[in-house]
Amino acid sequence: MRLDGYDTEGFFDEMVKPGGGVRPEYNALALRLAELNATEFANRQRMIDVLLRNQGVTFTVYADDEGVEKVFPFDPIPRIVTAKEWAHVEKGLIQRVEALNLFLKDVYGPQRILNDRVIDPELVLGATFFRREMIGMEPPGGIYVHVVGTDLIRGADGQFMVLEDNARNPSGVSYVLQCRSVLKRVFPVLFNEYGVRPVDDYSDTLRDTLNHVAPRAAAQPTVAVLTPGIYNSAYFEHSFLARQMGVSLVEGRDLVIQDGAVCMRSTQGLQRIDVLYSRIDDDFIDPVTFRPDSMLGCAGLFSAYRSGAVTLANAPGTGVCDDKAIYPFVPDMIRYYLDAEPILPNVPTYLASRPDDMKYIMEHLAELVVKKTDASGGYGMLIGPKASNAEVEEFREKIKASPRAYIAQPTIQLGRHPTAIDGELDRRCVDLRPYVLFGDRIRVTPGGLTRVALRRGSLVVNSSQGGGYKDTWVLADESAGNSEPPPSHARSSDA
Amino acid sequence: MLSRVADAAYWMSRYVERAESAARVLEVTRTMLIDLGQVGTKRAATQVGDVLKLMGTKSRTLEEAVFDVSDPASVISNLSRARENARQVREVISSEMWDHLNQAYWRLSEAAGQTSRVEDLSQTLEDVIASSYLWVGVTDATMRRGEGWGFIRIGQFTERADRTARLIGLACSSGSLELPAGGPERTNVGWLRLLRSTCAIEAFRKQHPTRVDPRQVLDFLLFDPELPRSLRYSVEVVERFTERLPMRDRASRRALERRFGRLTGHVAFSDVDDVIERGPQNYLGDFSQLLQEANIALQETYFLH
Numbered sequence: 001m002r003l004d005g006y007d008t009e010g011f012f013d014e015m016v017k018p019g020g021g022v023r024p025e026y027n028a029l030a031l032r033l034a035e036l037n038a039t040e041f042a043n044r045q046r047m048i049d050v051l052l053r054n055q056g057v058t059f060t061v062y063a064d065d066e067g068v069e070k071v072f073p074f075d076p077i078p079r080i081v082t083a084k085e086w087a088h089v090e091k092g093l094i095q096r097v098e099a100l101n102l103f104l105k106d107v108y109g110p111q112r113i114l115n116d117r118v119i120d121p122e123l124v125l126g127a128t129f130f131r132r133e134m135i136g137m138e139p140p141g142g143i144y145v146h147v148v149g150t151d152l153i154r155g156a157d158g159q160f161m162v163l164e165d166n167a168r169n170p171s172g173v174s175y176v177l178q179c180r181s182v183l184k185r186v187f188p189v190l191f192n193e194y195g196v197r198p199v200d201d202y203s204d205t206l207r208d209t210l211n212h213v214a215p216r217a218a219a220q221p222t223v224a225v226l227t228p229g230i231y232n233s234a235y236f237e238h239s240f241l242a243r244q245m246g247v248s249l250v251e252g253r254d255l256v257i258q259d260g261a262v263c264m265r266s267t268q269g270l271q272r273i274d275v276l277y278s279r280i281d282d283d284f285i286d287p288v289t290f291r292p293d294s295m296l297g298c299a300g301l302f303s304a305y306r307s308g309a310v311t312l313a314n315a316p317g318t319g320v321c322d323d324k325a326i327y328p329f330v331p332d333m334i335r336y337y338l339d340a341e342p343i344l345p346n347v348p349t350y351l352a353s354r355p356d357d358m359k360y361i362m363e364h365l366a367e368l369v370v371k372k373t374d375a376s377g378g379y380g381m382l383i384g385p386k387a388s389n390a391e392v393e394e395f396r397e398k399i400k401a402s403p404r405a406y407i408a409q410p411t412i413q414l415g416r417h418p419t420a421i422d423g424e425l426d427r428r429c430v431d432l433r434p435y436v437l438f439g440d441r442i443r444v445t446p447g448g449l450t451r452v453a454l455r456r457g458s459l460v461v462n463s464s465q466g467g468g469y470k471d472t473w474v475l476a477d478e479s480a481g482n483s484e485p486p487p488s489h490a491r492s493s494d495a
Numbered sequence: 496m497l498s499r500v501a502d503a504a505y506w507m508s509r510y511v512e513r514a515e516s517a518a519r520v521l522e523v524t525r526t527m528l529i530d531l532g533q534v535g536t537k538r539a540a541t542q543v544g545d546v547l548k549l550m551g552t553k554s555r556t557l558e559e560a561v562f563d564v565s566d567p568a569s570v571i572s573n574l575s576r577a578r579e580n581a582r583q584v585r586e587v588i589s590s591e592m593w594d595h596l597n598q599a600y601w602r603l604s605e606a607a608g609q610t611s612r613v614e615d616l617s618q619t620l621e622d623v624i625a626s627s628y629l630w631v632g633v634t635d636a637t638m639r640r641g642e643g644w645g646f647i648r649i650g651q652f653t654e655r656a657d658r659t660a661r662l663i664g665l666a667c668s669s670g671s672l673e674l675p676a677g678g679p680e681r682t683n684v685g686w687l688r689l690l691r692s693t694c695a696i697e698a699f700r701k702q703h704p705t706r707v708d709p710r711q712v713l714d715f716l717l718f719d720p721e722l723p724r725s726l727r728y729s730v731e732v733v734e735r736f737t738e739r740l741p742m743r744d745r746a747s748r749r750a751l752e753r754r755f756g757r758l759t760g761h762v763a764f765s766d767v768d769d770v771i772e773r774g775p776q777n778y779l780g781d782f783s784q785l786l787q788e789a790n791i792a793l794q795e796t797y798f799l800h
Contacts, residue, residue, distance in 0.1 A: 054598050055590070056582065230582050243586040254497050265498045267642060267797045268741045 001033040001041055003425055006418060012158045014079055014417040014430065025080050025475060028193040033077070035189075038423035041076075044186050045420065048074060051182050057175070059233045059463070073468035074179050075419045076187055079430060079450040080194075086474045089152065089160055089434065090444045092344030095334060097148050097436045100167055100321045102337040104144040108134045108317060118336050119329045123353070126404065127326060128374035129168065129319025131282060133289055137306050139315045140213045146277075146313035147206070148436040149173070149448075152344070154415035161412075162344050163431065165330070166376070167321040168314060169279060172449040172469075173435050174237035177202060177244075179471045180447075195476035197446035202435070203244035206277075209439030210245075213311045214274040221274035224248040224264060226255075228280050228296045238279050252280070255298035262301060262310040275311045276301075282316035290316075324373040324407045325351055348410060352403035361399065361408045366392050368408040369459075370399065378462035385411050386459075414459055417470070419452055429453040431461050432472065446474035496587060501646045502798035503583040508650035510577035511596070515627035516658040517550050517570050520692040521557050522620040527688055549665050558616065562607040570623055571607060574600050588647075589637035592630065599626035648736045649793065656729035656786060660779050662692050663716055663726075667775040672709045686712045693724045713775065714767040726782065727762045734759050737793065747796045754792040758785045 008016050015026045022030045036044075049071050052058070058069040081089070106113050107124055114121040124130060149170025151163040180199055184191065207223065214221035227238035229251050242249035254264045255273075263270035278285060284294040289302035304310050320326060328349040331342040350357035350368070361368060365384055372380035382395040399406045414429035421428070434448035450470040451461035461467040496504075524546045533539040547560055552568035554560040561570045578600045585593050599622075606612055606619045631651070638644050670685035686709050690696040693716060702719075703711050719725040734755045742748045761782055770778045 053601065054594050056585070056593060056597055230579070235582075239582070239585045243590075247586070248497055248500070249586050250497060251499065254499050265800065267496055267498055267501045267743075269743055 001036050001038065001420065001423075001425055003030065003418060006425055006427065008416065008427065011413050011427075012154050012156055012415040013427065014154075014415055016418070025082050029078070029080065029190060032190050032192065033425075041420065042423055045076060047186050048076060048182055051185065052178070055178065057178050057236055059236070072175060072463055073454060074175075074182070075428075075452055075468055075470045076183060076190075077418055077420055077425070078183065078190065078471040078473045079417055079432075080473045080475065081432075081447070083475050083478050085160075086446060088343065090446075092160070092162075092342070093150055093434060093436050093444050094442045095338065095340065095343050096150065096162065096165070096330065097145060097438060097442050099330065099334040099337050100148070100165060101143065101145050101438065103333045104315070104318060104321065105138065105142055106337075107320065108137065108144075113333070113336055116336075118332050119326070123325055123404075124320060127320045127323045129282075129317070129323060131317030131320075133302065133306075134315065134317040140215055140308075140311050143213055143438050144315040144318050145321070146209055146213065146315075146438050148438070149433045150436065152432045152434065153347070153412060155412055158415065160344055160432075161347050162330070163347055164324065164327060164376075165321050166433075168319040169281065170433070170435065171234045171237055171279075172433060172451075172463075173202060173445070174240040175469055176435070176445070176447060176449050176472070178240070179469065183471050194473060196473040197476050199445055199447050202445050203241060205437050205439075205443055205445070206241065207245040207247070209437045209443075210275045210277055210311075210313055212439040213313065215308050215311050216274060222247075222272060223275045223277065224250045224273050226250055226252070226276050226278040226280055226285075228252075228284070232279075234279065241277070250276075252285075252295065252297045255301065257298065257300035257304055260304055260307055260309050262298070262304045273310060275313060277313050282319065285312070285316065322374075322376065324349075324371050325353065325404065328407070347412060350408045352399050352406040352408065357408075358399075358403060361406075362396065365396055365408075367411060369411050370395050370406055370408045373405055373407055378460045378465040381460075383411065383459060411459070414453075414461075417450075417452070419454075419468075419470075421454075421456075426456065428456065429459055429461065430470065447472040496642050498798050498800065500584050500587055501642065502794070503580040504587060504643050505646040505650035505798075507577050507580035507584060507588075507596075508647040509654040510573045510580065511627050511630055512651050512654040513658065514570050514573035514577060515624055516654070516692075517560070517568075517573065518620040518623035518627075519694070520546055520549065520662065520688075521560060521570070522617060522624070523688055523691040525557060525617065525620075527684060527691075531684065545665055545669060549661050558613055561616065561619065562612060564607075570620075571603050574603055574623065584643070587643045589633070591633050591637045595626070595630050595633050599623070599630065602626070642741060645736045645740055646797075649733050652729045652732040652736075653786065653790060655724055656726055656733065657783070659693055659716060659724050659726055659729065660782055660786070662689055663713065664776060664779045665689070666709075666712070667779075670709060672713070672771060672775075683707075683709065689716065695722055695724060698722055710767055710771070713770065717767065717770065718762070718765075730755075730759050730762050730786075733789075740797065743796055743800075751792050751796050754785075754789040758782075758789045761785050 006016060015022060017023055052071045058071055113119055114124060145167045147170060149166040152160045153163045155161055176199055210223045211221050224247055225238050225242040227235060227249055239249055248264060250264050256263055256265060258270055262273045264273055280296050283290040285297040286299060286302040287294045287297060288299045305312050328346060328351060331346055334340055334342045350361050352358050352361055368384045370382040382391060384392060414431060416427040417430045418425040419428040430450050430452050432448055432450050435445045437443045450472045452468045452470055453459060453461045454466055454468045524542060528534050528539050543557060547554060550560060550568050552560050552566050554563050554566050554569060563569045564571055566572060578596055581593055581596050602622060634647060666685045666689035670683040686707055690699050690712060695716060699715055716725050718727050720727055722728055737755050
């Protein structure tokens, strides 16, 4: 597997330098790859698929009336992040999550940021995921966002930027842990000469994070993971995390409220739960307080939470941070609450609800990416340059009809990474979702989920839209992988 | 542990045992027909029909009874349900248990998609049986002896008792209890099938090195205390593991003990003469009734509260 003929087309590439040649931290990897022939590589790739399938790392695609189980495509070529780059990302993420948490504490409390008109109150109070039921309720330790996954991309200059925050229910961390263990088994040779920072203490850290916010002073709080059930596409992850943490995986039907406390029905009777790591959208957790048609939650759960009998992680209402119309204000939040400049910049964003921005959006619609403010997973998007005229016009009408529901961003060429496609290394767009845990302090897991758009030229990395993923190696020290001269013939042309 | 999870662990184990038992009786029937030179005859159809009825399937051929996913009683459906239950209890069972069960399911699914699936039927059935052995061994080697282990064992041996009782019933309905006149070649195939379908033929021959006497077979499969598929052995295991389960409260514990006591008593305080005098079908009918009642008591105590 060589980079011969690999063309960066002038875009930012994680592995290949703008002038051609491999970036120093990738030298050793390029050498190892050059030693593997395509057949051997393909055999090992098949082994990976079998391993992942046997471990049940699958998601179900519902075609016809029969569910087909698929393995989420994993590309064995790792993405490398140097120690220096990571230190920057880590600092930036800690700053961002701290600000987001202060924002939540504020909007569900004194609402200073709204009164000071730093953010238009209407934007926040009218957000789909704003939960008025949370007003005046401060969770243990003042922590709202226990688990955050922030999506980062690299622009043309290689600078990391924040594309979106996932403060509600970020998924994917199980793939990070699972793919590392599989890669170590199948491609141990790739790890030679790299001090890759391990990721497998994630579950211990998550457990500590959840223990930390337990409402009562129990020596060993009872923690459980709340899942919608085996038909949820992320069920594997829910079960994986419960197993790794050694806690129960519960469904709504296992829960019952007794004397104001949340209990699970166990073979030894009712057992009290102190902390629920909820992987159910917050409007489904309690049919009494939120959606009355929900069969997934438990009646009375929210009042148990408000009374302090149980802690929910993440807190209900954190989704207001995921709102794409509130996203543009995160840098302002950092300035407002932390009196600091943002370390990780945002992608420039136009709000259709602002008249000036609206005008710009209407004039440049075919060049922009348009997103629905309360959607995720790559749904409800328009990628202007790739869309037909009819699609553009359809969005124009939608945006005009409900400006609050849309934002637009310039079409950013995501950074690319060599990816094994049919026995060759080919360029594919990647992003990075690191995972941040907020317990006694804020911790960032070294690495994260590098998602790959497997269709050439595609900018959409979501698993529901034909995406795959890579292992992400954060290097322990700066010189790793840099011991040998570059063997590559990769070139870089201006496109 | 969670009641729902205990329930799933119990059924996971039952379905693995059921798949294994079905695979074995299908394979035994298949080779028996070849031995008797009866493939394609009317008598063969009756033999196959009996076995399919025993499995409770709507399939009409051995092949369908293995591979038909739309038939809830087929081997593949049983294995698939075992796996679906395992998926719900992954945080309770060991990863190795999940891995092996999942692999067994995928191998059978792949076999179902092969054009040569009829020719390879024997191999496939043997693979299902071996997978079950492996899984039980992996369970034994990797799982903590806690509550979950208890429910898995109870499920396995409840299913085993139920299957053995059904197989004995089939042999009794199709074969005479008298030793046939004439030489060993006159041995009733129904009783041989019973011994093979319960993995008991070698053990039986060691105990009874003469001819296959139906009374002795009956005695052996009902009451032998050391045969791992006899009714007596199975209900004793079930009772032992039930006693070790955590006590919910005194009343439910006593109700549970009463049910399981009746079940083991039914086996412990009978001998083969009583059984033949009452009629084996009556005896087995009562056994199934008691097994079911014990089963319901267990579910009400631990799973359905």
